Amino acid sequence: ALDQLSVTVALPTIAGHFGTDLPTVQWIVVGHALTVSVMLLPMGGLSDIIGRKRVYVAGFILFILGAALAGSAATIATLIAARIIQGCGAAMAQSTGRAMILPIFSISERGKILGAQMSVVGSGAIAGPALGGLLVSTLGWRWVFLINLPLGILALAAVLILLNEPPLVPRGERPKFDWLGAVLSMGTLVVFLMAIANGLRLGWTSPAIVAGAAAFILLLALFIWWELRAPAPMLDLRLFKLPQFSLGVSTGYISFLGSFPVFF
Numbered sequence: 001a002l003d004q005l006s007v008t009v010a011l012p013t014i015a016g017h018f019g020t021d022l023p024t025v026q027w028i029v030v031g032h033a034l035t036v037s038v039m040l041l042p043m044g045g046l047s048d049i050i051g052r053k054r055v056y057v058a059g060f061i062l063f064i065l066g067a068a069l070a071g072s073a074a075t076i077a078t079l080i081a082a083r084i085i086q087g088c089g090a091a092m093a094q095s096t097g098r099a100m101i102l103p104i105f106s107i108s109e110r111g112k113i114l115g116a117q118m119s120v121v122g123s124g125a126i127a128g129p130a131l132g133g134l135l136v137s138t139l140g141w142r143w144v145f146l147i148n149l150p151l152g153i154l155a156l157a158a159v160l161i162l163l164n165e166p167p168l169v170p171r172g173e174r175p176k177f178d179w180l181g182a183v184l185s186m187g188t189l190v191v192f193l194m195a196i197a198n199g200l201r202l203g204w205t206s207p208a209i210v211a212g213a214a215a216f217i218l219l220l221a222l223f224i225w226w227e228l229r230a231p232a233p234m235l236d237l238r239l240f241k242l243p244q245f246s247l248g249v250s251t252g253y254i255s256f257l258g259s260f261p262v263f264f
Contacts, residue, residue, distance in 0.1 A: 003067075003086070003148055004032065005128025010141040017141065018076040023201065027080050030197055035087025036094065038189045042182040044095035045234050049177055052096040053165040059092025060156045067148035082145075100163065125259075181234030184223040192216045 008029055015025040047055035066086030073079035098117065105113050135143040195212030202208055227233040239245045 002124035002128045002131065002151075003090075003144075004029070005125055006132030006135065006144045006147070007032075007083075009129050009132035010136045010144045013136050013141045014076075014079070018079075020076050024076065028083050030193075031080050032083040032087040032090070034190070034193050034197075035084050036091045037193060038186045039088055039091035040095050041185045041234050043092045044099070045177055045182065047092075047096045047099070051165055052100050053159070053163055055092050056096040056100065056163075057156065057159060059089045059096070060152060060159065062086070062089030063093065064149060064152040064156070065089070067145045067152065071142045071146035071149075176232050178227075178230050178232055178234040181223065181227055181230055184219060184226060185234055188216060188219040188223050191219060 011022065011025050011028065014028065015022055018025070043055060043059070063086050066082050066084075066089055069082035069085065070079055073082055098114070101113060101117065102110055131147075132144050135141075135147060191212050195209050195216065199209050224237060227235055227237050240249075
């Protein structure tokens with residue numbers, strides 16, 4: 001949260017540095033968010049098979065590497081590519097972090113610990129714009145990326161020292177990775193987000209956007225059909241029959257839908 005929102009504040013300065021416009025420089029944010037959205041489900045599924053700590057640690061390493069590349073980028077294309085690498089790492093960490101927290105605590109304590117975690121996330125979101133503005137005005141825009149190096153290394157060290165990896169399920173009993181579900185979920189989100197991101201530029205009734213909308217509906221229908229039949233689904237859609245689950249997901253969706261445009 002701190003990274004995403006401090007970077008948003010730096011966008012006009014970055015656009016001026018590279019001599020580009022805001023629709024181009026916005027892909028520093030959009031590319032990162034698109035990558036996180038696309039990779040979140042597959043990385044969560046992968047962590048169930050090979051171990052959550054492994055995926056979490058690998059994600060942090062990728063995130064730190066992406067921050068270093070972004071902070072030293074010589075072109076806008078390199079910067080966007082570095083943010084995509086960061087997005088991969090962020091997806092690996094986000095998809096496993098909460099799953100590793102919950103088993104440590106009893107059921108009666110889980111609401112408390114999830115509230116504590118979300119409070120930290122919220123604090124990062126609040127501090128992000130102010131910290132981003134401070135870094136851009138004092139040290140330069142590159143430091144909105146480079147600040148993640150010491151923070152990321154500190155967090156990675158804490159994970160390696162403090163976090164125990166629970167024993168893996170024996171190989172023969174592990175769920176198989178849902179490759180088709182991963183491809184369909186990634187394709188659905190890529191088509192949807194690309195259509196949304198380019199709708200204003202190309203026109204909402206342009207052939208490309210209309211085709212993208214049709215492809216999204218088709219891919220979403222295929223994803224739902226497959227996930228209801230897959231032996232080890234990427235996302236167990238039957239969970240949405242639980243009112244608490246559906247309400248929680250819907251509330252989170254509306255919250256992010258309302259907050260992120262304001263931050264941008």
